[in-house]
Amino acid sequence: MRAALAARAKMERLLAAPTPFASDDGSADPAVTAALEDTGLERHLRLDRLWAALTAGRLIVPVAAHARPGRGAAGRADDSGRAGAPAREPRAEDPARDAAALAVDLPDGRRALPVFTSAAAMTAWRSDVRPVPVDPRRAARLAVVETDRLWILDPGTRDLRLPRPAVVALAEGRDWTPSWRNEPVQADIAARLDAVEGVVGVAFEPGAAVELRIFIRVAASGGADAAATMEACRRVMADPAWADLVDAVELCPLPERS
Structure with a gap:
């Protein structure tokens, strides 16, 4: 009885707490x-x-x-809230x-x-x-x-x-600057991609269906393989280090200007 009264009092305090x-x-x-x-x-x-x-x-x-969902005797998750459903785990205070x-x-x-x-x-x-x-x-x-x-x-x-x-x-309490207008992020991406063999230029614009479109100008001569160059660029952009800075990207190859 004492435990039940204490639990009820705690719930009443939570319910009475001010909320915006x-x-x-x-x-x-x-x-x-x-x-x-x-x-x-x-x-x-x-x-x-x-x-x-x-x-x-x-x-x-x-x-x-x-x-949160409990599990019945058959091991099936049940979150329907129907009468007679298996007992649930206690709800978190939050x-x-x-x-x-x-x-x-x-x-x-x-x-x-x-x-x-x-x-x-x-x-x-x-x-x-x-x-x-x-x-x-x-x-x-x-x-x-x-x-x-x-x-x-x-x-x-x-x-x-x-x-x-x-x-x-x-x-984290920071302002979000999308990569299509984040110059430091773009500079870092460009430096990484410029280091790929066959890349002679990088440019950026907002994507139509993704956050960032990256144009990669590929060398037209000198023995560079355009397909291999683009695959190397994809590996660069697959680095998990970009995950919290850049959302989905589209890589667009461009031939070197003559």
Whole structure:
């Protein structure tokens, strides 16, 4: 009885604790909606605007109606919340951490934390979870610790993957500068690629479907093999050291000017 009363008192303290989202009605931030719907901007500028709006407000993460999934006698995971379902593990004091149990598997094999612009968008994805409003930096830290340092925005409707360098920078309390306008990052990439045999020039621009497009001018003479040169450049860009600085890139070979 004493333990039960203590647990109840603790829960009441947690419920009574002030939260900046106490009056949150679950609707989308108008600035975020405007950024998402601004189809007049090029992709990279639209993403810039969206990121600024997302990080200036709040996000919603999903939490199962009960605690993290348990396992029944047959060893099957069960997170349905139905009456009579197997007992769950105790919920963490920070309910947002339970959102990691609902991480989304991406086509490339990585896992991303699902984050939502509104409670309605979350319900469209799954009706058996409840919304928890969180500070974006808290959601970024959760993604870094519990997933592959990725967010997926409004899975089930928009399925928009946010760049990993942006999530990592937010988690660390830094401003995110995308690689298409990050001159120090570009200078480092150019130095590494210029060292590849057959490369005679490197240039950059925002990508149409990726964060950064890299133009590589390949020597047209001197015995250089263009295919081998490009393969060596791909190996350079596959270095894990770039992972937190540059999101997806596209390498575009160009012939040497005559």
